[in-house]
Amino acid sequence: MLEVIxxxxxxxxxxxxxxxxxxxxxxxxxxxxxKNDINKAAEFVAGKLTSAGISRVNIFKTEGHPIxxxxxxxxxxxxxxxxxxxxxxxxxxPIEKWNSxxxxxxxxxxxxxxxxxxxxxxxxxxxxxxxEAYFKTRGSLPLNVKFLIEGEEETxxxxxxxxxxxxxxxxKCDSVLISDTDLYTAGVPTLTYxxxxxxxxxxxxxxxxxxxxxxxxxxxxxxxxxxxxDLISRxxxxxxxxxxxxxxxxxxxxxxxxxxxxxxxxxxxxNFAKEAGVNELYGEKGFSTLEHIWVRPTLxxxxxxxxxxxxxxxxxxxxxxxxxxxxxxxxxxxxRKIAREFTKHIKRNAPKSVKVVVKELHSAYPIMTSLxxxxxxxxxxxxxxxxxxxxxxxxxxxxxxxxxxxxxxxKVSPVLMGFGLNSENLHSPNEHFDLNHFQLGIISSALFLxxxxx
Amino acid sequence: MLEVIxxxxxxxxxxxxxxxxxxxxxxxxxxxxxKNDINKAAEFVAGKLTSAGISRVNIFKTEGHPIxxxxxxxxxxxxxxxxxxxxxxxxxxPIEKWNSxxxxxxxxxxxxxxxxxxxxxxxxxxxxxxxEAYFKTRGSLPLNVKFLIEGEEETxxxxxxxxxxxxxxxxKCDSVLISDTDLYTAGVPTLTYxxxxxxxxxxxxxxxxxxxxxxxxxxxxxxxxxxxxDLISRxxxxxxxxxxxxxxxxxxxxxxxxxxxxxxxxxxxxNFAKEAGVNELYGEKGFSTLEHIWVRPTLxxxxxxxxxxxxxxxxxxxxxxxxxxxxxxxxxxxxRKIAREFTKHIKRNAPKSVKVVVKELHSAYPIMTSLxxxxxxxxxxxxxxxxxxxxxxxxxxxxxxxxxxxxxxxKVSPVLMGFGLNSENLHSPNEHFDLNHFQLGIISSALFLxxxxx
Numbered sequence: 001m002l003e004v005i006x007x008x009x010x011x012x013x014x015x016x017x018x019x020x021x022x023x024x025x026x027x028x029x030x031x032x033x034x035k036n037d038i039n040k041a042a043e044f045v046a047g048k049l050t051s052a053g054i055s056r057v058n059i060f061k062t063e064g065h066p067i068x069x070x071x072x073x074x075x076x077x078x079x080x081x082x083x084x085x086x087x088x089x090x091x092x093x094p095i096e097k098w099n100s101x102x103x104x105x106x107x108x109x110x111x112x113x114x115x116x117x118x119x120x121x122x123x124x125x126x127x128x129x130x131x132e133a134y135f136k137t138r139g140s141l142p143l144n145v146k147f148l149i150e151g152e153e154e155t156x157x158x159x160x161x162x163x164x165x166x167x168x169x170x171x172k173c174d175s176v177l178i179s180d181t182d183l184y185t186a187g188v189p190t191l192t193y194x195x196x197x198x199x200x201x202x203x204x205x206x207x208x209x210x211x212x213x214x215x216x217x218x219x220x221x222x223x224x225x226x227x228x229x230d231l232i233s234r235x236x237x238x239x240x241x242x243x244x245x246x247x248x249x250x251x252x253x254x255x256x257x258x259x260x261x262x263x264x265x266x267x268x269x270x271n272f273a274k275e276a277g278v279n280e281l282y283g284e285k286g287f288s289t290l291e292h293i294w295v296r297p298t299l300x301x302x303x304x305x306x307x308x309x310x311x312x313x314x315x316x317x318x319x320x321x322x323x324x325x326x327x328x329x330x331x332x333x334x335x336r337k338i339a340r341e342f343t344k345h346i347k348r349n350a351p352k353s354v355k356v357v358v359k360e361l362h363s364a365y366p367i368m369t370s371l372x373x374x375x376x377x378x379x380x381x382x383x384x385x386x387x388x389x390x391x392x393x394x395x396x397x398x399x400x401x402x403x404x405x406x407x408x409x410x411k412v413s414p415v416l417m418g419f420g421l422n423s424e425n426l427h428s429p430n431e432h433f434d435l436n437h438f439q440l441g442i443i444s445s446a447l448f449l450x451x452x453x454x
Numbered sequence: 455m456l457e458v459i460x461x462x463x464x465x466x467x468x469x470x471x472x473x474x475x476x477x478x479x480x481x482x483x484x485x486x487x488x489k490n491d492i493n494k495a496a497e498f499v500a501g502k503l504t505s506a507g508i509s510r511v512n513i514f515k516t517e518g519h520p521i522x523x524x525x526x527x528x529x530x531x532x533x534x535x536x537x538x539x540x541x542x543x544x545x546x547x548p549i550e551k552w553n554s555x556x557x558x559x560x561x562x563x564x565x566x567x568x569x570x571x572x573x574x575x576x577x578x579x580x581x582x583x584x585x586e587a588y589f590k591t592r593g594s595l596p597l598n599v600k601f602l603i604e605g606e607e608e609t610x611x612x613x614x615x616x617x618x619x620x621x622x623x624x625x626k627c628d629s630v631l632i633s634d635t636d637l638y639t640a641g642v643p644t645l646t647y648x649x650x651x652x653x654x655x656x657x658x659x660x661x662x663x664x665x666x667x668x669x670x671x672x673x674x675x676x677x678x679x680x681x682x683x684d685l686i687s688r689x690x691x692x693x694x695x696x697x698x699x700x701x702x703x704x705x706x707x708x709x710x711x712x713x714x715x716x717x718x719x720x721x722x723x724x725n726f727a728k729e730a731g732v733n734e735l736y737g738e739k740g741f742s743t744l745e746h747i748w749v750r751p752t753l754x755x756x757x758x759x760x761x762x763x764x765x766x767x768x769x770x771x772x773x774x775x776x777x778x779x780x781x782x783x784x785x786x787x788x789x790r791k792i793a794r795e796f797t798k799h800i801k802r803n804a805p806k807s808v809k810v811v812v813k814e815l816h817s818a819y820p821i822m823t824s825l826x827x828x829x830x831x832x833x834x835x836x837x838x839x840x841x842x843x844x845x846x847x848x849x850x851x852x853x854x855x856x857x858x859x860x861x862x863x864x865k866v867s868p869v870l871m872g873f874g875l876n877s878e879n880l881h882s883p884n885e886h887f888d889l890n891h892f893q894l895g896i897i898s899s900a901l902f903l904x905x906x907x908x
Contacts, residue, residue, distance in 0.1 A: 309758070
């Protein structure tokens with residue numbers, strides 16, 4: 001292993017320069033005008049896989065954005081690891097809050113700043129470089145590897161899901177390795193074993209067929225914004241509990257072992273509030289903050305819009321108001337059921353004088369992975385060795401929808417070995433990635449391939 | 455009077471052609487690039503007043519747009535009427551919805567289509583022409599007249615208010631006559647005796663200092679949209695009553711006489727719902743629709759904005775959410791008090807975990823004018839004679855802020871003798887004015903001057 005590790009250590013600067021090239025591609029999956037950039041990013045990944053030494057690389061077209069697949073199966077009898085990542089990134093608004101242009105990577109205080117730095121370009125690139133290090137030093141890998149890198153993670157992985165379902169033979173493996181989660185805290189090796197699910201809804205309330213003068217009509221017609229506000233307000237009770245019927249029916253309780261683990265983490269509410277940029281945290285009564293973000297389902301408005309939103313005053317009753325509302329789900333909530341209950345609940349509470357349309361935009365199942373699985377144990381040991389510290393086990397409040405699909409369709413327990421930090425502004429302005437974690441990530445990946453192969 | 459009326463009837467075509475010239479001037483007060491057009495419109499009015507026979511005409515400069523003043527005081531011992539109007543117009547967006555260019559007047563089905571046709575160029579021009587008819591036939595007016603025509607009505611009449619306060623001697627009068635309201639319905643002579651007031655607020659809720667990932671933080675921080683929705687929701691109770699403390703304290707009840715009057719109007723809820731473009735009307739329990747729009751104070755969200763409002767999904771907890779909320783007030787509510795109570799109420803209901811800023815954008819006092827005032831009685835009789843029907847008495851849900859200023863500063867009861875229709879698209883594309891009402895307006899004005907002089 002020494003030659004692999006020292007190769008990695010000698011190439012630190014190259015890795016950063018290559019990552020910069022990757023980050024310069026504005027591969028925003030949700031905006032059609034970036035279609036071309038999406039293709040560029042897919043080609044970038046395919047090219048880097050090829051030059052790393054992966055023998056068979058393919059870009060699969062889909063109805064949406066392309067999927068990059070690569071495999072090297074030169075270690076018969078050894079395990080097959082499927083490495084997943086995504087080359088697409090979130091939009092950049094509000095652009096004015098970025099300290100440097102989102103697609104012009106800048107290094108400051110050992111961090112690289114750019115959209116996609118930590119989510120997920122920097123993290124997925126770790127594995128391409130660890131594989132390369134083996135090929136460049138030994139000419140082979142200690143086990144079999146399949147890469148599956150998609151371009152629609154930020155929009156719901158719809159086409160990857162279809163691809164997995166239709167290609168279970170091609171993708172057959174013993175383990176799925178994913179780096180798209182966070183370290184518990186800087187420098188601490190971390191395995192994530194739980195992810196929340198998601199159901200993302202859009203509610204549109206229509207009142208009058210056009211904006212009305214609020215003097216002439218005010219008081220006599222239902223105002224779509226007021227109605228929408230009321231519908232949103234009624235989704236929580238005064239204790240912060242969600243009021244949708246049957247919402248909590250399948251929520252798993254925290255086990256004793258997890259409770260003990262949580263205590264070991266010495267979670268600081270004060271630091272967390274600081275990271276969030278709030279003076280005071282706020283959550284469902286009767287639960288701790290770690291439970292709020294990892295163990296309890298939540299409901300958040302992600303956006304709202306209606307009427308006159310320019311400067312100054314315009315006295316109208318708007319025709320339409322729209323809100324995006326998403327729920328984070330926990331095992332064993334079923335997003336399909338929750339979407340149905342949500343829709344029923346909203347429609348039941350809306351007055352007849354408006355028209356309400358509820359749409360489901362996307363969803364993901366919650367998941368808990370096994371920590372006893374051979375690959376999970378190998379990942380834990382590999383990180384421990386790379387970071388020089390004991391690995392901790394955490395859950396994550398976010399969702400990686402495709403993880404459940406891997407578990408269900410490929411019948412494996414995915415390993416979530418992430419290298420990000422939740423303070424790295426993923427989905428926000430000034431996203432960044434700690435370059436020390438980037439380097440330790442490449443080493444962890446290389447050590448994992450070795451440990452898991454034995 | 456016969457010679458005056460037949461002069462008016464003989465000049466119908468001339469009036470229309472002159473009005474067309476007036477309407478061709480794009481005097482949009484809110485857009486700085488129309489500064490020159492504003493001046494042109496002021497000069498147009500001044501010129502027409504002079505040629506009509508008004509002896510002393512002046513264009514007063516202000517910090518904003520000029521005020522046109524003219525007076526003829528050749529009837530000592532007779533009442534002094536101040537005639538108010540505004541030569542400025544609303545912007546034209548959305549321009550693509552106009553069937554003909556907004557500043558190229560077109561006549562169709564007896565209506566003249568152009569921006570400002572009914573609001574207020576067509577209506578104010580009525581009085582210039584009635585005065586002219588007297589001078590051209592008799593060489594004098596039966597009473598004393600002062601004209602006060604401003605160019606900032608559509609932006610809040612700020613400079614006119616200052617002008618009135620600083621020139622109460624110049625403007626001293628027995629009555630203020632305004633034509634900037636509507637007929638109850640086509641062909642029915644109408645006096646408006648009540649206007650609602652207004653207080654327009656903006657509420658900004660700030661949570662985290664930047665948008666957060668709803669997975670990482672969801673459940674642990676207060677979401678500004680959810681908080682704002684809750685604050686808005688709590689402004690009404692389930693019966694549609696506004697919950698702000700002391701909100702209704704000074705609301706005048708409908709008198710028996712008004713109730714009788716309302717019944718005489720044979721208001722059709724069905725037609726009103728059709729005009730509003732809704733299937734079902736909606737309002738405060740225990741009151742009729744006419745009461746909802748004329749007699750009861752209301753609260754409407756005019757706009758709301760926060761978080762991600764593009765297409766698709768973005769899983770964020772937004773940093774900020776903002777709403778514009780305005781209240782229509784009725785006698786004797788005081789907008790300053792209501793603004794204070796609103797602000798206190800909002801701040802009291804907001805959780806400590808967010809920052810709430812409440813701003814007052816503008817306001818107007820509600821007003822009820824006297825129908826027993828000599829001028830009001832004269833106006834009612836004059837319209838009755840001109841239209842050949844009984845005059846009806848209505849209130850209006852909208853606000854004309856300057857009316858209260860006249861009442862307070864000049865200590866008179868303004869007479870609201872309007873000739874528009876609320877279906878004439880004021881503030882919307884394809885604004886128009888019924889040319890029959892234009893002609894009847896000139897006759898009504900002439901008859902008013904005569905009747906009031908006796």
